[in-house]
Amino acid sequence: MRRDEPVGPKSPLYLQLRELIRGKIENGEYPPGTAIPSVGALAETYGIHRLSVRSAISALIGEGLLKSVQGKGIFVVGEKLAKDLETAGGFEQTLKESAQRSETRLLIKAARPAGTLYAGYLGCSPQEPLFYVKRLCLLDGEPLSLEEAYVPQNLVPNLPDVDLNVFSLHQVYAFYGIRISRGEQSLSISRLDSAEARLLDVDAHRGVLTLQCVSYDAQGRAVEFARSHIRGDKCDFHVHFHR
Incomplete structure (x- = not known):
């Protein structure tokens, strides 16, 4: 399901990160079938708490854009x-x-x-x-x-x-x-x-x-x-x- 709430600079950090990851998926920076950076790497890159990163990733997993594989990482599935x-x-x-x-x-x-x-x-x-x-x-x-x-x-x-x-x-x-x-x-x-x-x-x-x-x-x-x-x-x- 796509987002319903508007996302801006004052939105919660996990929503901002969710949209940033979504954008990288849509523009091909994170192609389907490949792994995105780890929770720790994303937290360090954007200077936010790991819990916020996990919330953003969980939302995209719920939408079907990402897939978690135990022991391997988080992979881009793609909307198709x-x-x-x-x-x-x-x-x-x-x-x-x-x-x-x-x-x-x-x-x-x-x-x-x-x-x-x-x-x-x-x-x-x-x-x-x-x-x-x-x-x-x-x-x-x-x-x-x-x-x-x-x-x-x-x-x-x-x-x-x-x-x-x-x-x-x-x-x-x-x-x-x-x-x-x-x-x-x-x-x-x-x-x-x-x-x-x-x-x-x-x-x-x-x-x-x-x-x-x-x-x-x-x-x-x-x-x-x-x-x-x-x-x-x-x-x-x-x-x-x-x-």
Whole structure:
């Protein structure tokens, strides 16, 4: 809910700070998916009591602009998140929505050129800069899947500053107003190298389920190429069809 009361120089300090933080969110100084300064840092910067800082932050959390993550900090959510969470997601997103004891660990977040292979999937030039993200998904503390994603940098330029242990890629897309409208998926059986097999806690000589998907937005742009290596002993796939 937006503020109702006018805020001016004579307003309580927590209201003034609330509006200052809101302004930094709205003008992009605090982008969605990133952490704002700590309570202590804000108190020191603006010379006000920590209780006033906490009150300002609590108000913005109540509005849905900020999100508190225990042990990590206070993160900017952005006003688009609530209405865009219905976006179709990949295997990791399905896991988050269906399991209360899931966890995602970020392994790699790096920039790289598309190269011939991923340029073919994403419909771009081999020189196009991409973000490469690799994560391990766990359920009840046990490895379930290895997730890889390749995303054009121009679609989500702020991704290096986003904590992907807090936000999923599909939430990041929502920050930029990107709605996944369709995808092309394939399912196969593949073998992992020894390092990846250890991460998933599987025998390197046994096959795992590999799900590949190219996701598109409503304008037909290829937004993401994703590859998920999934333990077949931990999940089932169901397909629904209509004649």
